[in-house]
Amino acid sequence: MMSEKEFTDIAAELRVAAVRSAAAAGIGVEGAEDVAQDIMLRLWTLRDNISSARHARGLAVVAARNRALDMLRQSHTVSLTTGVTVVQSSSAADVAIEADETDAWLQRRLQALPPMQHQVLRLRQIELKDNAEIAAILGIKLASVATLLSKARRQLLADIRKRNQRT
Structure with a gap:
């Protein structure tokens, strides 16, 4: 259980982490601030319930990233050749099912992914550690972190491209 004082002591750090996570998901600065406030x-x-x-x-x-992704999914736009933008609307159920399937x-x-690549990617993307911190945590060289991260990202990108070609 976290007391009010403990929470207020780390609130600024939590807000920064939430803004950074939401911004990394691809929404604008204002959107990231809104997400951080909600979170x-x-x-x-x-x-x-926080230990x-x-x-x-x-x-x-995690909550900021998920909320930001939800906001992005809800506002998908499609550009037409005439330059007019049409907002696609889907039922909430369709969006939820698609999001669950994608997740x-x-x-x-x-x-x-190979276990080490998965671990490096998780530390970098979810826990927002920098390469030096990851190297120290895992006891590997800094260059190895960059290589493992690159390989993991390339593999995921290739998988995403394959999946998108099928749909």
Whole structure:
């Protein structure tokens, strides 16, 4: 259980992590700020269930990324050759099903990566560690971190391209 004082002591750090995570998902600065505000309110209500500062940071990062991705999915736009933009609307159920299928597919692809590549990618993308921190945590060379990260990203990109060609 996290007390009010403990939460307020780390609130600024949590907000920065939430903004960074939302911005990394591809929404604008204003959108990232909105997401961070929503996440901070949600974390405040859940503070009795949060066990540590690390737990709170993890929740903030993941929740912000997920909320940002939801916002992006809800506002897909398609440009026409005339320059007019049409907003596609889908039912919430369709969007939810598609999001679940995509998430399940991505989780399978991540699990298919070699364990070290998966771990390096998770530390970099989810826990927002820099390459030097990852090298120290895993006890490998800095150059190895960059290589493993590159290989993992290339593999996922190739898998995404294959999947998109099928649909």
